[in-house]
Amino acid sequence: MFELEEEKLLRKLTKIGPRLILIQLPEGLKKEGFTLAQLIEGRTNIDVAVSADPCYGGCDVAIDEALLLGAELVVHYGHTPFLSKTEIPVIYMRAKSRVNVAKIVRKSIPTLSPYNVIGLVATAQNASKLKEVKRILEDAGKIVRIGKKSGLAKMDGQILGCDYSTARSIVKSVDAFLFVGGGDFHPLGLAMRTRKKVVVADPYRNRIIDMESLARIALNQRWMAIEEARKAKRFGIIIALKLGQKKISDANKIREKLKRSGRNSVLLAAREVIPESLLNFQDIEAFVITACPRIAIDDSQRFLKPVLNQEEFSIMIGERPWEDYTEKW
């Protein structure tokens, strides 16, 4: 279903010539780990270790783990480059989807019928197919826009769960967005940020989804979490131990603001923010996560105490109004 581009990877590895490498694969691609390792070890003198840890984004490159292992290079599948500087080289392989999207895009046309101007977005797996999607929708009489790559996006129309810059660049000129790809994670964030109609054309499950009600539920949950956190006096501020998510100075600033508002806090450090682990901090009434901003949103049902991301914290503390949750695009 996804292109691993093995020959391209072998060429790059042979050129660099590391002795041991660590390969990271997102959950859906871990099943390819065995074959990939066998291929590399069979065709080169390179030893391979495949990371069995979860890997959620390009922010989550396992440099520390590779160094601990003695690996000289990390191969990171599923995401486009995120970190600008690393201690050892990283080869990013985006794992382009092989799935045909034409059929599902045609199926989305009736749902898009009330909207004339459509913005197209996708993750790294399908972003290169957006030109084909554009042609299909134009043939159906739509005006179609694809935002130029910007922010963390390396491809036109690409969105990340924490960076919607490409969508932001066209939001004022579109009536609705069409996300081409699987899962709710990326389109949910887009619908929450824009409050525009976001339609998902999912070629993997052959389904069309309107994100409106999910986004409304998620926004209500975020509002409630912010209001609950406002009542708390004792906070835990979570610092991520992942290279692309580590924001120690942000955590210290949050701590200072809490102090000024008469609240106490403690810094917590975690590689993974696991709801069950937070339960053990019984004295803490609310948490602020300086790591991936989506943890607070997407795991909200699993947290028994209010957990905010940085932006939500700034609303809670009164720096920004709730209306800012949907960015001023």
Ligand code: SF4
């Ligand atoms: S910070 Fe979160 S949303 Fe952004 S790339 Fe990392 S895992 Fe994805």
